[in-house]
Amino acid sequence: MNNTNKVALITGANKGLGLETARQLSKLGIHCIVSARDEQKLNSVRNQFEKEKIDADYFKLDVTKDKDIGDLKKFIADKYGKLDILINNAGVSLEKAPSYQVNTAKDVSIATLKEVYETNFFGCVLLTQTLLPLLEKSNAARIVNLSSELGSISLQADCNSNVYDLKKFAYNSSKTLLNQFTVHLAQYLKDSKMKINSVSPGWVKTDMGSQYAPLEVADGAKIIVTAATLPDDGPNGQFFTHGMKQILW
Ligand SMILES: NC(=O)c1ccc[n+]([C@@H]2O[C@H](COP(=O)([O-])OP(=O)(O)OC[C@H]3O[C@@H](n4cnc5c(N)ncnc54)[C@H](OP(=O)(O)O)[C@@H]3O)[C@@H](O)[C@H]2O)c1
Numbered sequence: 001m002n003n004t005n006k007v008a009l010i011t012g013a014n015k016g017l018g019l020e021t022a023r024q025l026s027k028l029g030i031h032c033i034v035s036a037r038d039e040q041k042l043n044s045v046r047n048q049f050e051k052e053k054i055d056a057d058y059f060k061l062d063v064t065k066d067k068d069i070g071d072l073k074k075f076i077a078d079k080y081g082k083l084d085i086l087i088n089n090a091g092v093s094l095e096k097a098p099s100y101q102v103n104t105a106k107d108v109s110i111a112t113l114k115e116v117y118e119t120n121f122f123g124c125v126l127l128t129q130t131l132l133p134l135l136e137k138s139n140a141a142r143i144v145n146l147s148s149e150l151g152s153i154s155l156q157a158d159c160n161s162n163v164y165d166l167k168k169f170a171y172n173s174s175k176t177l178l179n180q181f182t183v184h185l186a187q188y189l190k191d192s193k194m195k196i197n198s199v200s201p202g203w204v205k206t207d208m209g210s211q212y213a214p215l216e217v218a219d220g221a222k223i224i225v226t227a228a229t230l231p232d233d234g235p236n237g238q239f240f241t242h243g244m245k246q247i248l249w
Pocket of ligand 1: 011012013014015016017018036037038041061062063064088089090091092119123146147148149200201202203204205206207208209210213
């Protein structure tokens with residue numbers, strides 16, 4: 001499908017990887033619905049994108065709020081009647097990077113687990129399920145779940161992996177759950193033209209990734225854009241990073 005006919009929704013797009021993904025998709029001619037949970041932050045993006053001559057829609061969306069999700073579905077259905085790309089980018093980490101052993105399996109509270117899962121897992125699941133009928137109206141929709149190597153059980157269990165000592169149980173397990181969602185929905189989609197994948201952007205210099213991260217935001221976002229614009233023979237139900245390098249689940 002021609003990019004100019006495509007509509008993409010990006011969650012948590014007021015800063016970091018979400019904002020940059022919206023910028024890069026827009027530059028490919030894809031019409032973006034930029035969403036953020038805070039109206040003021042959303043307006044700042046609007047002002048910024050207007051200066052950059054990027055035409056987009058702006059929608060207030062807290063992925064933990066059922067009403068926001070319902071309102072967004074109506075907005076997309078009324079205005080476009082379909083959705084071509086869903087980027088499940090919104091995410092929280094209650095541990096500030098670089099932190100290695102915070103909210104660990106030994107001591108994390110159930111309240112903390114629920115708080116992180118609320119955004120990183122439940123919000124993503126409900127939003128995706130709600131928008132599925134609109135994605136199914138697209139010729140070949142793409143869903144991208146923002147995961148992390150920290151969510152890989154294989155790497156977490158491997159004492160030789162470089163993430164072995166990064167045991168942030170709340171965040172890491174939320175991404176493991178998200179990966180399961182990718183695999184499960186991919187099985188449902190296997191006979192359709194739609195695709196869902198988990199991607200890891202690497203360790204990126206954002207508020208979450210911190211100033212110590214090696215990757216610039218513009219570089220980190222590239223794999224998200226790649227997964228959002230996969231050709232028909234691209235992967236479905238996979239977990240990959242830059243260069244389409246597979247990550248063990
Ligand atoms: N940076 C990295 O190194 C890295 C590595 C692997 C994976 N990731 C993943 O990449 C995604 C983006 O991360 P980032 O590094 O760009 O982090 P970031 O700069 O902290 O941005 C996170 C975004 O998510 C939004 N958000 C949080 N809770 C939300 C909610 N309930 N509803 C809607 N939006 C919400 C934030 O909004 P507010 O501004 O209102 O808080 C913000 O826009 C996350 O899923 C993260 O787990 C990042």
